[in-house]
Amino acid sequence: MQKVKIGLIQMALKTGTDLAPEAIRDAMNEAHLPYIEKAAAAGVQVLCFQEVFNQPYFCPSQDKKWYAAAEKVPDGPTCRMMQELAAKHRMVIVVPIYEETVTGIYYNTAAVFDADGSYLGKYHKTHIPQVAGFWEKYFFKPGKSDWPVFDTAYGKIGVYICYDRHFPEGWRALALNGAEIIFNPSATVAGLSQYLWELEQPASAAANGCFIAAINRVGSEAPWNIGEFYGSSYIANPRGQIEAQASDKEDELLIHEVDLAMVREVRNTWQFFRDRRPETYARLTDGE
Secondary structure, three states, X not given: OOEEEEEEEEOOOOOOOOOOHHHHHHHHHHHHHHHHHHHHHOOOOEEEOXXXXXXXXXXXXOOHHHHHHOEOOOOOHHHHHHHHHHHHHOOEEXXXXXXXXXXXXXXXXXXXXXXXXXXXXXXXXXXXXXXOOEEHHHOOOOOOOOOOOEEEOOEEEEEOOHHHXXXXXXXXXXXXXXXXXXXEEEOOEOOOOHHHHOOHHHHHHHHHOOEEEEEEOEEOOXXXXXXXXXXXXXXXXXXXXXXXXXXXXXXXXEEEEEEOHHHXXXXXXXOOOOOOOHHHOHHHOOOO
16 A cells, blocks of 8 residues: 555643543543544544643653553553544554553553554653653653554554654664654644754654654643643655644644655665665664
8 A cells, every 4th residue: 555644633631630630531532532533534544643642741740640640551441442443443543642561660652553453562652851841750661662663554654752753763763674654742842842843853754764743732731831832743754845734723633645655765766774884883872
């Protein structure tokens, strides 16, 4: 299959953060349902949500309340619901979610369900920031997923999550493992790094000859108010061009069809993989 229709959903938080995580989860899952139905009606084949899509971005706090937001993958309530929807709509669904693997061990995770509803596996966010406003190491154990690529009904996809995008090595590893489309669900606010939003990921798409789909939430979230999540979700092609982009303020389903034939075309033109010299790059992996 060469042509693939992608859907990206960006959304603001629909409740107050004073509610229990389970209540927020249920409200956010419910809010996504009309967009999922709309995507299905439009023929979307691969759908992805934003980072930890059914909770606030709670990392400005260090409040253990939010550990209760974690679910099992793939057997928790959200994954079970998405698994059913994937099968119903013959749609691949990438589900970015807060996961508890065993008691007290938590990951920032993306689960992938194929178009028949089968669970293909998951990716754990690899790079975890720990700076003011982004106390992620309090909530997330760093992942070591070995750069999985999921061979779906509609193409080979990979996942990289939010802060991961600042590290070019993971994009390259996913592409070398066969990814044609890489999804980057994020929770990113305006300010210091906003100009990088439309710089790093298109550049990585060009460097690796693949499509990159970047998803960011919208709005602000009290009581933390660390800034405005600026949406602007988009799809960049293997030439590094942004082919489609959502608004910066509104809940939105971005739908765009990509041509996977461009992956081969661009890689055969630039030959970046042929001309790599990994034997000279030991400094990249020799520690401090």
